[in-house]
Amino acid sequence: MSSPVVATAAMNLHLRSGKTPLHILKDIEFSIAPGEVVAVVGPSGSGKTSLLMVLGGLEQATNGHVSVAGTSITGLDEDQLAIFRRQHLGILFQNFHLIPSMTALENVALSLEIGETGQSYAEIMSAAKAALVAVGLGDRLDHRPSALSGGEQQRVGLARAIVNKPKLLLADEPTGNLDQDTGARVIDMMFALARDNGTAVFLITHDPALARRADRVLSMNHGRLTPLTEDVTA
Numbered sequence: 619m620s621s622p623v624v625a626t627a628a629m630n631l632h633l634r635s636g637k638t639p640l641h642i643l644k645d646i647e648f649s650i651a652p653g654e655v656v657a658v659v660g661p662s663g664s665g666k667t668s669l670l671m672v673l674g675g676l677e678q679a680t681n682g683h684v685s686v687a688g689t690s691i692t693g694l695d696e697d698q699l700a701i702f703r704r705q706h707l708g709i710l711f712q713n714f715h716l717i718p719s720m721t722a723l724e725n726v727a728l729s730l731e732i733g734e735t736g737q738s739y740a741e742i743m744s745a746a747k748a749a750l751v752a753v754g755l756g757d758r759l760d761h762r763p764s765a766l767s768g769g770e771q772q773r774v775g776l777a778r779a780i781v782n783k784p785k786l787l788l789a790d791e792p793t794g795n796l797d798q799d800t801g802a803r804v805i806d807m808m809f810a811l812a813r814d815n816g817t818a819v820f821l822i823t824h825d826p827a828l829a830r831r832a833d834r835v836l837s838m839n840h841g842r843l844t845p846l847t848e849d850v851t852a
């Protein structure tokens with residue numbers, strides 16, 4: 619069996635709000651296999667985004683173990699974390715986060731240029747184009763975000779997130795700004811691309827119908843992560 623892309627053990631996150639100590643994540647222990655899609659559901663403020671931030675090296679766990687793509691990220695400094703993110707992570711946001719003055723192709727290519735992949739300009743453009751073709755936007759390469767629908771913008775976001783073939787894709791409410799059908803299409807595409815590339819997916823969603831499409835659903839409650847026992851389809 620191949621080793622997990624994500625593995626955490628006895629991981630806690632403590633933050634402070636003014637003088638008040640907050641125990642945000644409590645004894646988190648879970649893993650995600652290559653190509654596996656894990657959805658996380660749970661009430662607002664329960665800690666879902668905080669866990670995503672820890673997995674992305676954007677927030678440091680207070681203690682415990684966090685390994686992503688074979689790297690123990692708890693001991694890395696900021697520079698090492700930046701390299702880790704560029705090499706292994708794709709991130710899909712709720713608000714798309716595309717650069718308005720750039721075309722779809724330029725937005726996707728930028729992620730490879732920033733990633734310092736060592737590829738030539740021609741190779742970068744070719745990979746960016748292939749990623750946009752894969753999300754069905756081969757005929758929208760030169761469109762700016764303002765000339766694209768919400769669903770199309772999120773597909774550009776998806777192309778940008780997967781163009782470097784990440785080991786782990788983090789997605790925080792990626793369909794929150796899309797209608798249900800469009801959201802479902804983006805999610806299906808995301809899952810198919812992840813499975814084809816062996817990319818593990820950590821998906822936060824409030825939508826039970828989307829969660830149901832994942833391989834596994836976990837529930838976050840007051841900072842504790844547990845397998846979902848109730849029927850999310852109900």
Ligand SMILES: Nc1ncnc2c1ncn2[C@@H]1O[C@H](COP(=O)(O)OP(=O)(O)OP(=O)(O)O)[C@@H](O)[C@H]1O
Nearest residue numbers: 633634635640642661662663664665666667668669
């Ligand atoms: N930088 C911070 N400093 C202090 N408290 C924080 C910080 N970031 C998050 N929190 C608190 O941690 C808790 C968990 O927040 P988090 O954003 O992880 O929840 P969530 O489950 O993703 O919520 P939502 O579904 O509303 O996005 C909240 O009580 C929040 O106020």
